[in-house]
Amino acid sequence: MSGIGNILAGIFVVMGAGFALIAAIGILRLPDFYTRIHAASKAGTVGSVLALLALAIVSDESAEVLRAIAAIVFFFLTAPISAHLLGRSAYTAGYRMWEGSVRNEMQELKETGRVESAPSSEAPS
Amino acid sequence: MNLLQFSDLFLDVCLSIALALLCLALLLTVARIWKGPTLPDRVLGLDVLTSSAIGFIAVIGIDTGFTLYVDIAIALGLVGFLATISFARFILTRGDTERSPVYGAPEPADLRARREEDE
Amino acid sequence: MNPFVANLLLALVWLVVTGTFSLGNLIFGFVLGAGSLFLIREQIGAVSYFRRGKKIVSLILFLIYDLAISAWRVARTVLNPKLDVRPGVFLYRHRVSSEFEIALLSNLVGLTPGTLIFDISDDERTLFIHALDCSDPNARRREIRDGFERRILELFA
Amino acid sequence: MNTLSDSLLFLVVALPFLGAVLAPLSIILLDRWGTIAIALFPAAALAILFQQSAQVQDRVAILFGFDWIPSFGVRFSFRLDGLSFGFAFLILFIGALVVLYSGGYMPKGARRGRFLLFIMLFMGAMLGLVLADDLVTLFVFWELTSIASFLLIGFDHEREAARRGAIQALVITGGGGLALLAGLVLIRESTGLSSMTQLIDAPDALRVGTSYVPILLLVLTGAFTKSAQMPLHVWLPNAMEAPTPVSAYLHSATMVKAGIYLLMRTFPMLGGTDLWSTILPVFGGITLVVGATLALRQSDIKLMLAYTTVASLGLLVMLIGIGTPLAIEAAVLYLFAHSLAKACLFMVAGSIDHGAGTRDIRALGGLAGKMPVTFVCALLGAAAMGGLPPLFGFLAKEEVYAATATADPIGFVTTAAALVGNALMFAVALQVAIRPFVGPLPSGLRRAHETHVLIWIGPLVLGIIGLLAAIFSVTTHQFISNPMSPPDPSGALAVDIALGFHWGPALILSIATVVLGAVLFWRAARARATIAGWLTRIGWGPDRGFDQFMRGLVQVSYKVTIALQPGLLDVYMRVTLAVIVGTVWVTMVWTNSLPSWPGMPHLFFYEWAVIGIIVIGVLVVVLAASRLTAVVSLGIQGLAVALLFMLLGAPDLSFTQFMVEVLSVSILALVMTRLRLMPADKRPWRDMGAEAALSVAGGLGLALFLLAIVQRPFDTAVTDFYERYSYTIAHGRNIVNVILVDFRGVDTMGEIAVVLTTGAAILALVRIRAAKPDARHSRKRRRRAGELQA
């Protein structure tokens, strides 16, 4: 049991660290703030969650396992929220999107009142 | 070498690799924070730094056997979230602040230039 | 009595009976309790409890699956030497009803890598979603509709 | 020494103070007649004093007192001997008359009570001064006289001149007092003797000590300031701003004589050396001549008298400096004569002022008919002052000439000085006594009238006493002046004193004085003009010097203060940090406690990485071009420090550091970026270099010192204790927490008090918004007030 746990933990740890690295590379490479959020909040969260999972596997204290799981839940709850709030705030505050962005239906909707790509059922009344 | 011994060795190696990756991640994140160029970018950098640190804590916890370090990781997660959303809130309200400074006259051009240089 | 509470009580009884107060034992007790409740689900009106339980499990499993897939996607995008990204914002008009469901949907969509809830319209009917790959917004919309939204609708039906 | 006489003698010292306390009440109840009641206090004291006169004549010193401050070795002790008896007599006697005089002189109202209070206070202080035996007690009374005189000189406080006079007196005599204090302390520290009696019993103790010269100079400084020796005399004429009773009392008979008292008192232990008999005659002689000359230049009666007082004090100092038994004897007689005469004349001046409305000699004349009593007083006083027979002043002057003429080797000079001075003073005395009363009555003086009985009774008594003292000179001498002079070693009473002519040089000099004085009186106006011309040519005097000193002092203080306290926080920080850094380096190098060269540390790569991140973070903080970068780098650094704590086995610390650091950075960013601030830290290159050097030196110094410390062995007893008992007694498995809430819980209690107070303080800071215009307004106001002043 412990041996398999260790191996599993090892894999998770490396994966977690890998995702953390991906997040770091992501925010370094991606072209604008809005794309970087993806790397940061998603890869970063996955990274820390995996590491915590590994810790939960290794730990022999049930209370710690429980807390690790609670932490994972908390991270899953908060990661999208913080990403959402960051992105929205930045956009509202006027930080521009990368010129390479392929579409902005939000802008489109505001300017033209309708969105071309969406089927009519999608368009708000 | 039985399974337990192998798994211990395996875990050790994995932990070292993980630590190396995490260190690299931390350094790269620092680079983004240094580069900016905008406030949101830096906030994002801090966010990544926080989650890397959480990973770091977990790995060290496993490495040293003090798995109770998980609590530190949790606390960091909580406070990191708080920091991120308060920055978000700040970024949101800052637009207003810029247009009509809370106190005194409208922002002079030179100050505005400085502020923009700031980002 | 709420079936969940009943299940929890059974788990606690299990703990006291076995005298071992540990997390593992609690979970084991919970599972045993669920099993015993499942046998009498018709009598105590816990059918929906188990149906919902199944839905929740399926939602969680789907989330993990989706998480894995899209994490991989993001990782590939980021590590790809050419860095081929086509970001953009698309809108999504959801069909869920309560605030809680909207929040849940948004959260799940936001959680999966590659998509990010950018904004919500004032009437809360429309989600604006930023996607790392927005070359085909309709495909994205389809994924959400057939993925999380369907499962949430089923769960709260 | 029996208790009853002890208590009675204490009463002598206490009575004036008692009178002071009761003075306002007495005035309220009895109006001006209340002064008679108050005059009874010195009168009673005088009566008690005279009970002891037999012993005093026998040269028995009566000692009384008690331990005042045993832990300081200070006694509240007094010595009644011939010297103090004589002074005490003058103080109480003239004091009683001045009290009566002020009853007539001072205007109605509460101010009269206040005035009397100060006068009595001064009387007590002066009496204590001359009676004090313990050196500290003496000094206490010495300073008390300065304080009382400050209040008296400034009594007419709404006039700037009065305030100036008061400050000048306080500054000069107070400064001298501090010198005296130093001298007294030096006496005590170098000899272990702490009272006059002890010093008198060991008269050579000081002269043979190594500290003789400083002690002498310090004591002389004290005495000279109080006794108005050139060039520190300026306060005395300016003290004429005080009401006339004050002048009559302080500036004739008492305060100015305090210095003379001190010189006479210390003459047996400090006198007789070359230094003594050089300094005193020089200062005294100059003061005598210059003072008398300046007296002739004046036209205000009070000022004329003031300058003659200066001259007389010079004469006294000169005599004490000569230091022969004859000279001392002469000084005693002259002191006595002068006190009576000068007090009388000052009161006359006040009477003239009161009755005629002016004191300017040039505007006065023909008052003899209108103010006959005053005229009589003036004549008596002036005759005594001028040294005409048959007044006591004549006796004194005879002795003076006898003493100066025999002074060796400077007899000629001192005699010449005495002659010139006396002649000038004679001229002045004549002016005061004659000018206002003879000749035609100027139209402005038609309404002149004789003054109240309380005003003229004083001078009259004094004048008559001067006469009687001369007529019964043997008794006077036996009673007062002989006991005052120190016993002559040879045992013989060398002085022949009687009202009659001594044929010899003294008489010739007396005649010369009168002749010269008469000539000067005759050409007074011319002399005045001449002297005024000299003074204009000199153009500068100690009086102006005083103003320059005061202004200069303030201006220099201002410049120094501005230089040291420029109002710039960065300057303050720079100095403070430089002191800290300097302290570390200097002491470390001085004591050679630099650490030994350390080996290369062995760290895991991730430990290096964490440290590296801290360093990067820290460097970015300082190098960042924008403050946001700086703030976020600060966060990086903080997070890395927290990680470091975790790596070093401090989970609680790590925990706390994470939370606190993230919160700090968020709050910093939130608050800071709301402000429109300079993004970067722009310093001039020169500053930057210096400050960087200071920073590097500081960092290096503090780190090296830490290294030196950690290279030492370490005593872990305290931590061992915690480890042993953390669980076994305190029931806690987390030792850090047990320390926080149990072993060192008091720290934590203080810590939460800090947090609580921080919360409340920030609440106050944020909530209270002052109305801003007020503040600006006040600044403007201040500036305008400054312009007004300028």
Place this chain on the structure above:
Amino acid sequence: MRTVIFRVAAPYLTALMLLFSLFVLLRGHNEPGGGFIGGLIASSAIAVYGMACGVEAVRNALHFHPIAYAGLGLLLAVFAGFMPLLGGEQFMTGLWLFLNVSGSELALSTTLLFDIGVFLVIVGAISAIALSLEDSQAG
């Protein structure tokens, strides 16, 4: 800021954080944690709540002024130190009461009371600061 996602999730997050803070507080004597860290987490929870639901909601939830909680905390801490004086012990001597509740041992002690005081001070003071800053920026 107060979008539906945040608004709906915030109460749950707050509850979770508060729970964790209490947990950290109570087990501090034996494992990393304690009143200070617990208090910081609880204040973070209150801050999250405030950001999602507004200052008024926080004020209502707290009912009393936050600084009063802080004052109460100091009083509790002082009282915990004072209790042993009544029993003839030195100030702040730990008093322990071990209760046996259904087999498990429940330990009540003055040190725990003290730590709760610390917790309250931190929560109260930091909330007071946060709320007053919030007000000042609104006004």
Place this chain on the structure above:
Amino acid sequence: MNETQALIDAAMVTRDYTSDQALVVFPVLICFVFGAVLLMARRRMDLHPPIAVTGLALLLVADLALLARIAGWGPMSMAMGGWRPPFGISFTVDLLSALFLTVAGFAGLACGIYAVASIDEEGRRYGFFPFLFMVLGGVSGAFLTGDIFNLYVWFEVMLIGSFGLLILGSEREQLDGATKYGFLNLLGATLFLLTIGYCYGVFGTLNMADIALKSASLEGNGVLLTIASLFLVAFSMKAAAFPLNFWLPASYHTPRFVVSALFAGLLTKVGIYALIRVVLMLFPPERGGIGLILAWMAALTMLVGSLGALAQSDLRRLLNYVVIAGIGTILVGLAVPPVLESNSAAITTGAAAVLREQSGLPFNNGVSSDGPLATGLSGAIFYAVHSIVVMTALYLAAGVAAFRTGTSSLHEMGGMWRRHPLFSVLFLVLLLGVAGLPPFSGFWPKLLLVRASIAADLPWLATTVLVSGFLLTIASARIFALAFWRPLPVLADANEPHPHSEDGFRAPPPGRPLALVPLVALSLFVVAIGIWPEGLGRLSFEAAHQVLSPSAYLASVLGTAP
């Protein structure tokens, strides 16, 4: 169970605990309880004054009881948590502590009563009285504690409380002043902490008695000199000694008068206390090296203070410098060279000497057998007590004067001698006291200091004491002449708004009789001590002795050490 008992016997203080020992913690407890309760009573501003005055009176009673206890029976100690020293924190009170504590309580009560009359509703609402209690709590804790890190904590309590008081009003001057005060004091406090770190790294202990014992055995070690010097710098900052005095003139004139009064009386004196306690008691052998530096600091501080007083046109700013001059004067007493033999011998013989009977102290002829240091130190202690009282009183009186004339500028003040004669006399007494003229309280310690410096062959230091006294006399005379004697200057602008509406003077009239009560009490003290200094003098001498041969102090802390 026996095993546990054995553990407890080994780890905890088992000696008999007498009920009067509880007095040791009362000052801090009273302050904290009242501070907390007042903070909580936010809705009942009307109750603040009575509660606060009650608390302050209680504090003074506790302080007095402690002083009586210590003066009668020697130093006393309480081991916090029951842990055996040096492992736990002990509060240890010797005469020095008790004396400072009592005067602090006196000043606190005086300020509290004055504040009832002068602090407006807004000031109360935002915590004047709680801050007052916190400052007093910090000050009391600092005087009581026997642990060096704990001393730091009390310093910080005091500091943050003083921040609260300093900014009460939020005026522009206050914001500027508080900024300078804040940064410089924080730097000073942090330096103190840093030095504690070094000190701990050397000794491994934080208990001051323990450090005293260990430092005697490490005599001659260079590290100690650096540590002692750093402590010296840190405390000199706190005490506002030149050249580390910047914060004081930059800030003390900005808060309410009553706050200035409290600060002037207490805060810098805590620095002095710490200097005596830490530098003199803990590092006696090192004093030789820093004595001369202290002497120079003392001299320069006196001159800076008295020259500064002459340079100011604002009464309060002037008083700031008077405070500094006083600090310099106190430092003189710490600067005279020690007599090393008796001093270090008492310590090096260690635990045996610790329990040695305290020998009867020779006071009979007043020439202390311990030479100039004992004289100087007792002078310093005496002067500190005097300075607390007189400076508190002077700032309070300046408040009354400023209210009555509507300004605190010497350019504009005047006319008080005629209109408020009794108040003027009060002020004059204080001015004379501060100038060190007899027969007021300032003279006696100055006498001791002059004696000590002359005995120590430092005539220039004695001269500086006297010169500084001279300059202060001039400054005092100028104040009195300008603000009291001179008639009220007529302002050019007749349309000037009523001066009482100015900032800083908006408070309700402190001219009310209640505000004069503390003023009269403090002035009576100045006069009473001037006329009968023996009581305080003896206490100062004994306090100095206890510091210089701290065997009784050490015994009370480590009395039952194994």
Place this chain on the structure above:
Amino acid sequence: MEVALVGLIGIMFSVTIYLLLSRYIIRMLLGVVLLGNSVNLTLFVAGRIDPIAPPLIPAQLTTPPQDVANALPQALVLTAIVISFSFFVFLLVLAYRAYQDLETDDTHEMRVAEPEDEGLPPLGY
């Protein structure tokens, strides 16, 4: 290890001092935060850092099993962190308020308490 930390502390102190020397309050505030960290690290290192096991007593034992890190400096630093955090927040808010009312964070321009144009006191009597 100690040497590395000592070096780190040296660097931190250098930067701290440099920041504290700035004219601008915000820079000084950064310095204050760094000052706290540097001093805390010093305190920590002064208690020696040899064993790096956290000072916890595991269940079943009554004293720590092996050498654990020195707990005392940890407790001291904890107290110090809290205190310096309090002061930092206060100074920060103070700077904010000062900026609101004085409209600057340049200490050379904050000349209210000690104005430049103060002028001489009365030179008369």
